[in-house]
Amino acid sequence: MKRKNVTRKELAIAINSKVGISQRNAAEIVDTVFSTMKKTLTAGESIKLVQFGTLTVRDKSPRRGRNPRTGESMTITKRQMVSFRPSKRLRERLNK
Known part of the structure; x- marks a missing residue:
C-alpha cells in the first residue's frame, strides 16, 4: 500500500476551502508558516504545536x-537533526 504525501499546494487548497480566502493568499500563509518554522529551528529553538x-x-x-x-x-x-514528539492526543488517535 503506497502512502500519499500532503503537498504545500494541498495545504493551501484546504485553507482556501475552510476559510474562504483566495488560493494565492492561502499559499502565502502556508509559505509564511513554514518559513517561520525554519527560522525558529535553525535558531535552535523548539516549536510546540498544542494538540499536535x-x-x-x-x-x-x-x-x-x-x-x-x-x-x-x-x-x-x-x-544536528530535527526530532518530532507527538502529543498525547495525536498518539492516541494514531494508535486507535
Whole structure:
C-alpha cells in the first residue's frame, strides 16, 4: 500500500476551502508558516504545536559507522537533526 504525501499546494487548497480566502493568499500563509518554522529551528529553538506535537533540534554525537557499499569503517561526524514528539492526543488517535 503506497502512502500519499500532503503537498504545500494541498495545504493551501484546504485553507482556501475552510476559510474562504483566495488560493494565492492561502499559499502565502502556508509559505509564511513554514518559513517561520525554519527560522525558529535553525535558531535552535523548539516549536510546540498544542494538540499536535513538539519539534526540537537535537545534537547527535560523532560515532563509528560503516560504508555499506565498501564495508569500510568510518567516523560519522556530529550533526544536528530535527526530532518530532507527538502529543498525547495525536498518539492516541494514531494508535486507535
